Amino acid sequence: MDYDAIIIGTGIGGLIAGAKLTKEGKKVLLIEQESTPGGYASCLKLSDDYMIDFGLHAMDGLYEKDPKIEVFEDLDIFFNIEFEKILTGFYKFYNERKDFTIPDNEEQAIEKLVEWFPDEEKSIKKFFKTINAITKDTHNIPRSKFMQGIIGPFVPMIFPSIPRWGGKTAGDLFDSHFNNEDLKLALAGTIQYYGDDPYKLSAIIYAIALSTRFKGGTHYIKGGSIKFSYGLVKFIKQHGGTFLFDRVVTRIVVERGKACGVEYISKKESDKKIHKISGKIIIANAPVPQVANELLQGKRHKKFREQINKLDVGHSILNIYLGFNKPPIEIGNTSYTTVVNDPSIISLHQIADNHKGDYEKRNFIFVDFSQIDSMLASSGRSIGVISVVDYIENWGGLSKAEYTAKKKEVAHMFIDRLYKLMPDMVGHIDYYYVSTPRTKVEYTLNPNGTFLGFAYTPKQSGMMRLKNKSPVKNLYFASAWTFPGGGYSSTIWSGWQCANEVLKKL
Numbered sequence: 347m348d349y350d351a352i353i354i355g356t357g358i359g360g361l362i363a364g365a366k367l368t369k370e371g372k373k374v375l376l377i378e379q380e381s382t383p384g385g386y387a388s389c390l391k392l393s394d395d396y397m398i399d400f401g402l403h404a405m406d407g408l409y410e411k412d413p414k415i416e417v418f419e420d421l422d423i424f425f426n427i428e429f430e431k432i433l434t435g436f437y438k439f440y441n442e443r444k445d446f447t448i449p450d451n452e453e454q455a456i457e458k459l460v461e462w463f464p465d466e467e468k469s470i471k472k473f474f475k476t477i478n479a480i481t482k483d484t485h486n487i488p489r490s491k492f493m494q495g496i497i498g499p500f501v502p503m504i505f506p507s508i509p510r511w512g513g514k515t516a517g518d519l520f521d522s523h524f525n526n527e528d529l530k531l532a533l534a535g536t537i538q539y540y541g542d543d544p545y546k547l548s549a550i551i552y553a554i555a556l557s558t559r560f561k562g563g564t565h566y567i568k569g570g571s572i573k574f575s576y577g578l579v580k581f582i583k584q585h586g587g588t589f590l591f592d593r594v595v596t597r598i599v600v601e602r603g604k605a606c607g608v609e610y611i612s613k614k615e616s617d618k619k620i621h622k623i624s625g626k627i628i629i630a631n632a633p634v635p636q637v638a639n640e641l642l643q644g645k646r647h648k649k650f651r652e653q654i655n656k657l658d659v660g661h662s663i664l665n666i667y668l669g670f671n672k673p674p675i676e677i678g679n680t681s682y683t684t685v686v687n688d689p690s691i692i693s694l695h696q697i698a699d700n701h702k703g704d705y706e707k708r709n710f711i712f713v714d715f716s717q718i719d720s721m722l723a724s725s726g727r728s729i730g731v732i733s734v735v736d737y738i739e740n741w742g743g744l745s746k747a748e749y750t751a752k753k754k755e756v757a758h759m760f761i762d763r764l765y766k767l768m769p770d771m772v773g774h775i776d777y778y779y780v781s782t783p784r785t786k787v788e789y790t791l792n793p794n795g796t797f798l799g800f801a802y803t804p805k806q807s808g809m810m811r812l813k814n815k816s817p818v819k820n821l822y823f824a825s826a827w828t829f830p831g832g833g834y835s836s837t838i839w840s841g842w843q844c845a846n847e848v849l850k851k852l
């Protein structure tokens with residue numbers, strides 16, 4: 347065998363798995379179809395003045411009991427990467443009727459929410475108890491199937507939140523606590539990072555998302571997410587790992603029912619060969635649907651293919667990156683994250699339709715990197731980004747000219763909406779770059795341009811999510827597509843778990 351493990355893709359899941367395996371002395375090869383590492387955890391230099399971050403606004407956690415701490419310490423991440431704490435609160439919520447900033451500290455958040463919604467005092471306190479209990483139970487439930495088997499009948503007694511909320515949605519969670527729709531809308535402000543419909547998004551996932559942010563706040567990686575990826579690349583190389591960039595894996599070789607290698611092609615014109623390389627273990631950081639539909643060939647994988655193709659894929663996001671020649675913090679903006687709901691939205695039930703409706707009314711989030719030392723822009727300038735729930739269908743079938751024209755039109759519309767909200771910014775945006783769901787498909791090969799893997803529905807979340815181990819012997823997954831899911835914390839955990847599972851075999 348050429349390698350102990352071959353990892354397809356260098357997104358966060360692939361890099362974390364690679365770092366752990368090389369640290370434990372394994373011979374590892376990572377193959378990436380792009381010329382740079384990171385997948386979404388990557389940056390693009392637009393000009394001498396501006397660099398944009400493709401896949402990070404804010405990383406949750408880094409509080410005392412955050413499970414990521416163990417991973418970061420083991421992989422020297424705190425030595426290689428600097429984290430910048432975001433100090434402007436959780437987010438500012440604005441919908442014309444309400445305009446306030448929710449603190450990222452639980453006590454202060456409760457106090458403020460009670461001040462803004464006095465009729466809901468009891469429910470607000472109960473809500474925080476519920477989301478904390480869900481988070482505690484989910485973190486404490488044993489991961490091993492053996493232990494789960496033993497405690498199985500006692501789960502409702504030991505971890506009562508899990509059966510109580512397991513089949514429920516974020517919408518159910520809000521409806522069962524609150525009457526005031528503006529309160530629900532405010533607390534659902536960052537829903538687009540997890541799902542496009544509160545009534546399809548798992549209650550457990552959104553509860554954990556909120557609870558962890560109220561415990562540890564959020565951080566940004568100084569210099570952008572590419573620093574995180576390059577930090578891990580450095581670590582892997584120092585521990586003997588090898589990288590191949592600009593190479594697309596086209597097949598996972600399976601012999602006698604066991605994965606034992608990959609075939610890949612180079613993106614370089616001069617190399618037309620199909621290369622074959624062997625490994626004891628194959629780890630796909632590449633999207634699971636790609637593995638099922640393209641990389642695993644032949645009839646014998648039909649059942650797995652059918653199982654995967656039945657699952658719902660997560661939504662995508664449209665990003666309009668903005669270069670400011672005067673940082674918004676100097677013009678009076680005080681929030682890192684501003685959630686803007688269209689005033690026509692008066693109920694949580696309207697959110698899903700809003701995400702599919704006119705861009706002129708679609709809810710958006712504005713992130714202002716001038717509130718922190720992001721190191722993404724030259725002195726006296728800064729970067730911002732508008733994010734909107736979006737779908738590949740809105741961009742997929744367009745010709746090159748139509749695509750360019752639509753990107754321009756939509757970008758100008760959102761810039762105008764931002765100017766209306768923050769009139770002092772007018773004239774200070776001197777650069778923009780649009781990343782659509784189509785950009786994301788082209789750049790990472792994720793179906794639909796999703797960044798979450800499979801949608802976070804109750805049936806596809808928590809213990810119900812696809813696991814690291816595939817049905818093919820010696821083939822594993824480490825990405826947003828598998829347990830626990832998408833986003834930094836979850837993908838880091840997926841890569842970490844996968845490596846530990848693989849180490850038992852190597």
Ligand SMILES: Cc1cc2nc3c(=O)[nH]c(=O)nc-3n(C[C@H](O)[C@H](O)[C@H](O)COP(=O)(O)OP(=O)(O)OC[C@H]3O[C@@H](n4cnc5c(N)ncnc54)[C@H](O)[C@@H]3O)c2cc1C
Nearest residue numbers: 355357358359379385386401403404595632825826833834
């Ligand atoms: C705009 C945006 C903002 C975000 N903000 C946040 C945030 O603030 N906080 C947060 O926690 N999360 C955020 N996320 C989500 C987070 O970035 C992703 O969930 C995470 O990076 C996914 O990592 P992954 O390991 O699953 O792999 P991916 O990033 O999907 O990478 C997969 C890699 O595999 C490679 N690949 C695929 N197929 C092949 C093949 N056949 N051969 C070789 N290579 C292949 C791809 O090129 C890619 O490099 C954001 C995402 C986006 C898009």
